[in-house]
Amino acid sequence: GMVLGVSSFQSVTHILEAFKAQQKALEREEQKARRDRSAAKPPPQPSSSSASSRPRAGSSSSKAAPPASAPPAGKAPKPVATIVVPAAITSAVNLWNVSQLLREKRWISPVELKQSGAAKPAEIKLEHCFEDGSRARFLVIENANKLSEAEWRNVACVIVQGAAWQFKGWPFKSEADLFTKVLGVHMRTRDETPNQLVKSWNVEKYAFSKEKVNQHDVAVTVSSFWQAVHKSMTVQKPHLLMKPHQLS
Structure with a gap:
């Protein structure tokens, strides 16, 4: 045996x-x-070519990118850009529905999601490819009070709720100071009354229809949002963008 x-x-x-x-x-x-595939890749097209020739442009994918080969010595991987969203369930955009909004260009009422028994994610990770072929990785959170000074440098956008207490404890002298350094965005559904406080803030303001038949309205808003994020990052946070040639 x-x-x-x-x-x-x-x-x-x-x-x-x-x-x-x-x-x-x-x-x-x-x-x-x-x-072999990367060697056979055609050279990147000039940015003047139409976006339609690049079907990947402007798309967000939830899939993790394939592990990049180890960055060359002394070259750290690009940091992740942070988007801060409101915590309030009554806000048009929050952790309940931001994933569907930014990835699928679909708006679902956070209140309905909660009532249906959906769990609120603690955070959302996504990657977005901009129209010029550059990309960024994003982390969406609601509580910015835990961010260190270094992490604040990686905050690409704050989606505002329209109440000053959202920024309590944040390292800025005022709302004006905050929106000079970080892109501010306010989103509401068209049936919501415009927020008076937001009117006085230097933030991008979007309103879209929440009717199912007008999903196109949401898609247009999301596209405009990504364009604003890209423009702001290019000027203020270029260290968070991966240019096409860096996408190893």
């Missing part, structure tokens, strides 16, 4: 080793194919 035990153990070991070798070979092939 002992001999049988040893030999069957050895055969299992052989099978495992053969399997590992096979996996390694597959990985090597995959890496080679990836290298």
Whole structure:
């Protein structure tokens, strides 16, 4: 019985080793194919070409990007850009519905989502490809009070609710100071009364229809939002953008 035990153990070991070798070979092939693909990629098109020739442009994907090859020595990976959203369930955009809004250009009422039993995510991670082919990784959060000074430098956008207490404890002298340094955005549904406080703030203001038949209205708003984010990041936070040639 002992001999049988040893030999069957050895055969299992052989099978495992053969399997590992096979996996390694597959990985090597995959890496080679990836290298060949990147070598065969056509040169990037000039930015003057129409966006329609690049179907990927302006799309957000929730899938993690394939692991980039290790960055060259001394070159750190790009930091993640942060978007801060309101915590209030009554806000048109918050952690309940921001994923559907920014990824799928669909607006769903946060109140309805909560009533349906959906759980509120603690945070949302997404990647967005802008129209010029550059990209950024985003982390969407609602509580900015835990951010360090260094992390504040990576805040690309604050979606405002329209109440000053949202910024309580934030490292800015005033709302004016905040919106000089960080892109402010206010979104509301068309049936909401415009917020008087927001009117006086230097923020991008969007209103869209919440009717299902007018989903196009939401898509237009989301496209405008990403354009504003891109413009602001290009000027104020270029360190958060990955240019097409950096997308290893």
